[in-house]
Amino acid sequence: MGRKSLKETRQKQIIKAFYKLAKKEGLENASIAKTADLLAINPSLVIHYFKTKEHLVYGLVEYILDRYLLIFDVPENVQHNPKKKLLAVIDNIFSHKWNTLFDDSVSYSCYSLAFRDKVIKEKYKILLDSLRKNLEHLIIECNEKGYLKVDDTAAVADLVFILVDGAYYYLSLVSNKREYNKKLGTYKKRALGLLNFSVPASSAG
Template sequence: MRKRARQTTRKTELINAAIQTIARSGTLDVTVADIARQAGMSPALAHHYFGSKDQMFLSTMREILRRYGLIVREAVSAADGPRARLLAVLDASLGPEHFDADTVGAWLTFYALAQQNEEAARLLRVYHRRLRSNLLVDLRPLLGVRAVEVAETLGALIDGVYLRQALSDSAPAMLLKLPRDYLLGILGSKEA
C-alpha cells in the first residue's frame, strides 16, 4: 500500500510538472528531461513510471479532463433549477481553475496533439460529448428542439473563448462573459 501511494504521488508530481512545462513553453516539444527536471527528478524515473512520453502526455490529458469533470459536477449539484445549472456549467467551464495560463496552454496544445494521436482525439471527443450532454439536460426542457443547436453553439463558443484567451488579445473579462450573455439572450427571448 505504501508502495502504491508513493507511485501515485510520483506520477501526480510528474503530471503537474508536465502541465506547467507544456504551458510555459507552449509546445508538445517539451522534453521528458524538462518535465522531469521541473518535477525535481531524473528523466529515467519519468520513463520508469510512464513507459513512454506519449503515455505521459495522455495521462496528463486525462488528469485535466478529470479535474474539469469534478469541478463541473460539483458546481451543477450545488445549483437549483435548469437555468441556474446551465449558468453553473458555463462558470465552471470557464472558471479560473481551467482558465489559468498553465491549463489553457496545455489544453490548446492537446488540440494540436489530437491531430496526430487517436487516443488524444478520443479524449477530446469525450470532453465535447460531456459538455454537450451537461448542457442538453437543462436546455431541452427550456428550449425543446432548439436545444441541440444552442448546446453546439455554446460548446464552440467556449472553445473559441479559450483560444482567444490563450492569445490574450481582448480583455479577459470581456471574453469570459460572452457565452453567459449568449445563453441569457436565448433564454430571455424564449421566455417572452
C-alpha cells in the same frame, strides 16, 4: 490497494511537473529528463510510470481534460435548483474560472496533436461529448421543472459549446482586459439567449 494508490499518486505528481514545464517552456521543450530534474528524482522513475514522452503526453492530456469537467462544480446552495445550477455553470463557462483551470498554450498544444495522434483525438472527442452531455442534462432538468422550453436539448448544448470554443480561441488573441471582458459578456448573453434566459442582475458583469 496501497500499491495502486501509490502508483496513481506518483503518476499525478509526474504529470503535474510535466504540465508545469510545458507551461514554462512549451510542450515541445518539456522532456522526461527535465521533469525528473524538477522533481529531483531519477529519470528512470519517470520512465517506470511513463515508458516514453508520448505516454507522458497522454497522461497530460487526460489531466487537462479532467480539469475541463471542473467547470460543472457549483456552490452547494444552488445544487438543488436546476435553474440556478444551470446559470451557475454558464457563469463558470463564461468567466475567468475557465481560464484558470488550465493553461491555454498547453491545452492548444495538446489539442493540435489530435490531428496526428488517434489516441489523443479520441480522448478529446470523448471529453467534449461529455461536456455537452452534462450541459444537456442540466437543460433537460430545467425543461422538466418548467424553467425552459428547449425542444432539441442536444443541439442547444452543442451550440453553447461551439460558442465557447470559438470564444476562447479568439479571446486568446485579445490582450486588452476591457475588450476581453466586454466580448466575454456578449458571448455569455448569446449563450443565455439560446436557452431563453435573460442575464440575472446578480450575475451581470
